[in-house]
Amino acid sequence: MKSLFIKTMTYSLLLLLFASCKKDETKTVAGNGTAPVLTASQNNLVLSADHAAQTATVLNWSASSFGYSADIAYAVQIDSAGKNFKAPKEVALAGLLTKTFTVAEINDLANQLGLTSGVAGKVEVRVKASISDKYTPAYSNVLALTVTPYLVVINYPSLYVPGSYQGWDPKSAAKISSVNDDKAYEGYVNFPDATTDFKFTSQGDWNGINYGTSTPGILNAGGGDNLHVDGAGYYRIKADTKALTYSLTKTVWAVIGSATGSWDNETLMTYDATAKVWTITKALTAGEFKFRANGSYDINFGDDKGKPKYGGDNIKVAADGNYKITLNLSVPGNYAYSVTKL
Numbered sequence: 348m349k350s351l352f353i354k355t356m357t358y359s360l361l362l363l364l365f366a367s368c369k370k371d372e373t374k375t376v377a378g379n380g381t382a383p384v385l386t387a388s389q390n391n392l393v394l395s396a397d398h399a400a401q402t403a404t405v406l407n408w409s410a411s412s413f414g415y416s417a418d419i420a421y422a423v424q425i426d427s428a429g430k431n432f433k434a435p436k437e438v439a440l441a442g443l444l445t446k447t448f449t450v451a452e453i454n455d456l457a458n459q460l461g462l463t464s465g466v467a468g469k470v471e472v473r474v475k476a477s478i479s480d481k482y483t484p485a486y487s488n489v490l491a492l493t494v495t496p497y498l499v500v501i502n503y504p505s506l507y508v509p510g511s512y513q514g515w516d517p518k519s520a521a522k523i524s525s526v527n528d529d530k531a532y533e534g535y536v537n538f539p540d541a542t543t544d545f546k547f548t549s550q551g552d553w554n555g556i557n558y559g560t561s562t563p564g565i566l567n568a569g570g571g572d573n574l575h576v577d578g579a580g581y582y583r584i585k586a587d588t589k590a591l592t593y594s595l596t597k598t599v600w601a602v603i604g605s606a607t608g609s610w611d612n613e614t615l616m617t618y619d620a621t622a623k624v625w626t627i628t629k630a631l632t633a634g635e636f637k638f639r640a641n642g643s644y645d646i647n648f649g650d651d652k653g654k655p656k657y658g659g660d661n662i663k664v665a666a667d668g669n670y671k672i673t674l675n676l677s678v679p680g681n682y683a684y685s686v687t688k689l
Contacts, residue, residue: 380485383408383421383474392453393467393495399451404492406446411476411485418442419476427460428469428491429688430665436460437475457496461653463624463673463685464498503680504528506558506586510545510573512538518551523584524679530589534679535598537581537620544573547586547593558588566591581618583646598646600625600674604636606664613639616674623677628689631670635661638674638684648674648684655682662686 388405411419423446426435436456440446462468470492477484503524509517523534547566549555559571566586576582580597587593603613607629616625616638625638638655639647649659655674664670668688675683 379483380411380413380419380476380478382485383411383476383487385472385474385487385490387472387490387492390490391493392450394450394454394457394497396454396497396499399449399454401450403448403450403453406448406472406474408444408474408487410444413478413482413485417478419478422475422477423472424475425456425460425470425472427462427687428471429668430471432471432473433665453494454496454499457494458499458683459653461683461685462494462496462687463675463683464496465622466673466685467493467495468685468687470494498678498681498683500678500681504532505679506532506547506549506588507551508534508536508545508584509548510538510543512536512540512543512545517548517553520548520551521677522679523547523586526680530587532586532588532679533584535581535583535676537618537623538576539579539620541577541579543576545576546570546573547588556588558586558593560593564592564594566593583640596641596646598640600638600640601642602627602629602636602672603639604661605634606631606636606662613642616672623675625674625676626671628669628671630668631664631686632667633664635663637661648682655684 385406385408389403392403394403406423419442421440421443423438423440424432424435426432436459438446460470472490472492474487475484503526505522505524507517507520507522509515509520513520521534521536523532525532547558556568557570558566558568560574561567561571568591576595578597583596583598585594600616601613602616604610607614614627614629616627618625637647637649648655648657650656650662651659664686671687671689673685
């Protein structure tokens, strides 16, 4: 009987202890995070390949709080001005409260965003603070940066195009390149004169293989007559040194799409011979567009990860506004475009 009493008392005490523990348990629930305060050491960045390893700017921000002790992960987000961070480039930084960007790092991001080399472009930067995918991130204030990037040129195998349009100097001549290193070359060259004679050379002088022609459209690897074209203009030039063929197509570029007005009517661009780019300043609406030549889609550029690609995806415009659009085909194999809200 005594044993039964002791067991009953022990069980009752355990129930009381368990109930007491449940009453003392405090649940902590994360709240909305406080917005970090972001600052930059430099806001106007003129970048140069010669200073690629140097510091471009230093970003610092205050710590966010979600209401209780937790590991907060930060990330710097950067996007073209006016795109409202719809698809920003993001640099994850774990729990750090600062990020030093080198010239090369900022230039890489600027090129990914499609900024035009040598031209000042507007970007926006903010910091994202988060603790889990289950909770809404907190975002800092937005900083505006002006970035003038440089083009990171990939030196593909190339042919030089010396001719009457530039004094027959191979070293300073325009080039066409073989991106796949398969003897098939392509590039764009502006011929400003009514008639132009030229040749292809395998190096920046006359000591290599010099390609002329004996029959239009056919290359002569021993030299031959000068290649010839009638009519000033911006030409797409293709050459195949394996098949010994070449072609020239005069191009006039335009933009077309829902963002520019409609997919039925294009808007012509203007060629800037000094900057060697096609440009247009135009009011755009949220939508999509492409670049196309000569009023058809036989030669057209869409997007591929921020770079122009033949037949690529439609280029998206996130918001209505006045934009400067630039298409740069002056560096073979390294084509670029930009869409900058003004």
